[in-house]
Amino acid sequence: MPNWCSTDFRFHGNKEQIETLHSKITEWTSSSTMKTDFGDPWLGNILIGAGFKDRIDNGDPSKNVRCRGTVTEIGEITSSNNGDYCFDVYTETAWVPMGKMWELVIKVLNLTSVGFSFMAEESGCDIYWKYDPHNYGDFLYEEVYIDAYGDDDIEDIGGYSTKEEAIAILNEFFKSTFNKLEDFYPLCEEYENDHEDCFIGLHEFEIDNCYRSLYLSSRSERILSFRESFCRGADTLFCQDDHSICQGRMLLRKQQR
Structure with missing residues (x-):
């Protein structure tokens, strides 16, 4: 499945x-x-x-x-x-x-x-x-998705926004003064630990080249080789073996931890 x-x-x-x-x-x-x-x-x-x-x-x-x-x-x-x-x-x-x-x-x-x-x-x-390779200007507002569920306070902050708006929303929620999205990761984890059945996930949309994250780590050669073995003969963006890309991304994240 x-x-x-x-x-x-x-x-x-x-x-x-x-x-x-x-x-x-x-x-x-x-x-x-x-x-x-x-x-x-x-x-x-x-x-x-x-x-x-x-x-x-x-x-x-x-x-x-x-x-x-x-x-x-x-x-x-x-x-x-x-x-x-x-x-x-x-x-x-x-x-x-x-x-x-x-x-x-x-x-x-x-x-x-x-x-x-x-x-x-x-x-x-x-x-x-x-x-958006043709620069239509679509989906400009959707830069960050705050995936939040649990109590009413959390669910109020969920949804799509620009990065600046997401930072402002999170600063108001956590009573903080951060200016980078990644600064909120420890706060989200701490909140989840202190509030049972609550979750806050921060997801920043990747732009244009959907598989660029595979190139971000010097330790990703094995994943790139794995990917290329499936993608040979196919265009980069729309890889033929979609499951291999998903597996490669998950493996890369484990290596980066």
């Missing part, structure tokens, strides 16, 4: 091509092309609709396309501040966001004006990623 990654994909482009993509995704998730546990919203239905049936989990790392998950919601088309049009597609996928399939679908439909950004979360592997 995988950990499930929640991702908000935001597609941008001219009105005609955005309407085409919106219509196709809606059509392809309205019926099933084969029997699966995921039903109509299975991501594989989109790939099959776009003509990629032979590339779904076929065992060839250079051609394999991951699609283990579902579309949970398709947003309405709206105009954006960039002068283009956009809409959101929300997905639940195994381990990581599955972006490569969307690149393939956009390419095969010849939607030359269309690109996308995303924001993804999977707490089990500490995945908090944002991707």
Whole structure:
């Protein structure tokens, strides 16, 4: 059973091509092309609709396309501040966001004006990623996620914010005067120890290169080798073997402790 990654994909482009993509995704998730546990919203239905049936989990790392998950919601088309049009597609996928399939679908439909950004979360592997290579300016507000539960006081501080706002919220809660997010880690741990059934987790979103954390430690050569053995022939961002990335990240965190 995988950990499930929640991702908000935001597609941008001219009105005609955005309407085409919106219509196709809606059509392809309205019926099933084969029997699966995921039903109509299975991501594989989109790939099959776009003509990629032979590339779904076929065992060839250079051609394999991951699609283990579902579309949970398709947003309405709206105009954006960039002068283009956009809409959101929300997905639940195994381990990581599955972006490569969307690149393939956009390419095969010849939607030359269309690109996308995303924001993804999977707490089990500490995945908090944002991707905006076209500089649409999406998800600017969501820099930090304060994961807090327990008593009412704690739950009031939970949610998304900029880093500056998160620091201000935490300083007010802890009656402190810190100016770095990492300074709060000992306070969060101490609070949890003193308050049973309470938890405060601080998660800073990584920007653009989702796998950059693998390069942060001089002790990560073994992990990089492990990752590269799976990623050879695949683009860096949308690695074919998503579980290997999750395992590598968890191993790196253990080494860094």
